[in-house]
Amino acid sequence: MRHPFAAAATGLVLITGAVTGAAACSSTAAAPPRPITAAAPSSPTPPPPADSNPPGDIPDSQVYVPWSPPNGGFTVKVPEGWARTTTHGHETVFTDKFNSVRVARVQATTAPTVNSVRTHDVPALRATNSHFRLIKVVEVPRKGGTAVLAEYRADSAPNPVTGKRLTLDSQRYVFYKTGRGEAVLTLSGPVGSDNVDPWRTVTDSFRWS
Secondary structure, eight states, X not given: OOOHXXXXXXXXXXXXHHHHHHHHHHHHHHOOOOOOOOOOOOOOOOOOOOOOOOTTOOOTTOXXXXXXXXXXXXXXXXXXXXXXXXXXXXXXXEEETTEEXXXXXXXXXXXXXXXXXXXXXXXXXXXXXXXXEEEEEEEEEETTEEXXXXXXXXXXXXXXXXXXXXXXXXXXXXXXXXXXEEEEEEEEEETTOOOHHHHHHHHHTOEEO
């Protein structure tokens, strides 16, 4: 004979299991699907800045034209369109902003040397240039002949409006020919300018005539 409490307990276990299973099925079925989240659009990459020449750089598109002094003697290519002035009767200066090409004819009966430029020319440059600093004096080959190069750094003349000065890098080339004397080319531009190729174009173009 089964005990009534045992039967009741068995029935309770069955009912409880059935209810639990049904609840689990109901919970599983009722879970909503996860929504699909669209990826946020990425911000567009800004375009690179347009190329520009730093202050003092002579553009690659610069055109050069041959020039000779009024009394002849030699020719040299200078940048086309630059302002031209004549100083002291024997020196012509071509300028664009703080860039310049100075061309001078100097009476001389002996060829310049590294030592003569250091002894005679450099002291004169030091006396006439503010904050002068000599970098080097060397002989250099050019297509029109050998020249003595004095490379130095000094301040520009003050801006007529602001009064400010720029520090300039200068290269002074002295060419010589017996019976013709010296032709002196001085090329200057703001420190940091990349004018290696333009200055080489000018100095390689020099020819005695």
